[in-house]
Amino acid sequence: MSTSSPAIAFQGVRKSFDNGRTFAVDSISLDIAVGEFLAIIGGSGSGKTTTLRMINRLLDPDQGTILIEGLTASELSPHELRRRMGYVIQGVGLFPHLTIAENIAATPTLLGWARDEIDARVAELLELVGLPPAEFITRMPSTLxxxxxxxxxxxxxxxxxxxxxxxxxxxGALDPITRDSLTRAYRKLHDRLGLTTVMITHDVQEAILMADRLVIMKEGRLLAIGTPRQLAARDDSDGVGDLLDMPRRQASRVQERLSDDPHG
Ligand SMILES: Nc1ncnc2c1ncn2[C@@H]1O[C@H](COP(=O)(O)OP(=O)(O)OP(=O)(O)O)[C@@H](O)[C@H]1O
Ligand SMILES: [Mg+2]
Known part of the structure; x- marks a missing residue:
């Protein structure tokens, strides 16, 4: 691995589900730096999940190349990719028949870690995400x-x-208070562990608060890429500046409603 390689590079990547008649992802080129937190925003069906699934080879592109830490993804085995990547699935997707501990231990087990090393890791991770191990290790996902x-x-x-x-x-499915604390906790974790994170979200405010750069997808293409500040400053012919400014407009309406109470 070369230290100057991006963590992830898309080079002219396209993916179709109907033999090339329409492209769910169309000619994407993008470098994601080591340590970067990138958020992908875009309407339903704009190709976000398809893009993400090509990074860990749940899907392979029809055209173009994806490089992971300088290595061609299509030449890495799924085993190799699993060692390099974690995946949090839309709608959580825990294994329903496994305990919480077994769910967390799934990849380390697959990779052949020693039993006591796995147990220690599971306890450490439960602490990290704010779930007391003694209470949660043996519970089933359906009880959470x-x-x-x-x-x-x-x-x-x-x-x-x-x-x-x-x-x-x-x-997505969290109450606002849990969401606020967990998103902060995750961003700290990202920084502390030196992770590279690619996160899909529908929430513009969450993307602005968490990510270093944002990608706006539309109809399988990258409509805009930049830091929140760069995107918010764009002229608004494509709606990007307007989209990025939405949290601020909402905040000022909230402020107005709270400060100016005609019945107060
Ligand atoms: N396995 C598949 N077979 C056929 N079409 C698919 C498949 N997966 C995705 N598509 C289509 O590709 C397009 C992009 O889907 P994708 O799941 O990437 O969208 P998305 O941006 O993640 O949307 P959402 O915000 O609703 O999750 C959609 O038109 C979708 O119907
Ligand atoms: Mg999706």
Missing amino acids: SGGQRQRVGIARAIAARPHIVLMDEPF
Whole structure:
């Protein structure tokens, strides 16, 4: 691995599900730097999940190349990719028949870690995501709240100490307070562990608060890429500046409603 390689590079990547008549992902080229936190925003069906799934080879591109830490993804085995990447699936996706501990231990087990090393890692991760191990290790996913399951999903994704974490709407189903604390906790973790994170979200404010750079997808293409500040400053012919400014407009409406009460 060359130290100057991006963590992930897309080079002219296209993916079709109907033999090239329409492209779910169309000619994407993009470098994601080591240590970067990238958020992908875009309407339903714009190709976000397809893009993410090509990074860990749940899907392979029809055309173009994806490089992972300088290596061609199509030449890496799924085993190799799993060592490098964690994946938090849209809708959590815990294994329902496995305990919380077994869920978190899934990849380390697959990679042949020693039993006591796995047990220590599971306990450490549960602490990290704010679930007391003594209470949660033996529970089944069906007995957890949505927010607790999402925490387990994150713990499972980083269990094997990946360099890269892929997250598909990881905080979607959480109440606002849990969401706020978990998103902060995750960003700290990203920085502390030196991770490269690619996160899909529908929430513009969450993307602005968490990510170093944002990608806006539309109809399988990258409509815009940049830091939140760069995108917010764009002239608005394509709607990007407007989209990025939405949280600020909402905040000022909230401020107005709270400060100016005609019945107060
Ligand atoms: N396995 C598949 N077979 C056929 N079409 C697919 C498949 N997966 C995705 N598509 C199509 O590709 C397009 C992009 O889908 P994708 O799941 O990437 O969208 P998305 O941006 O993640 O949307 P959402 O925000 O709703 O999750 C959609 O039109 C979808 O119907
Ligand atoms: Mg999706």
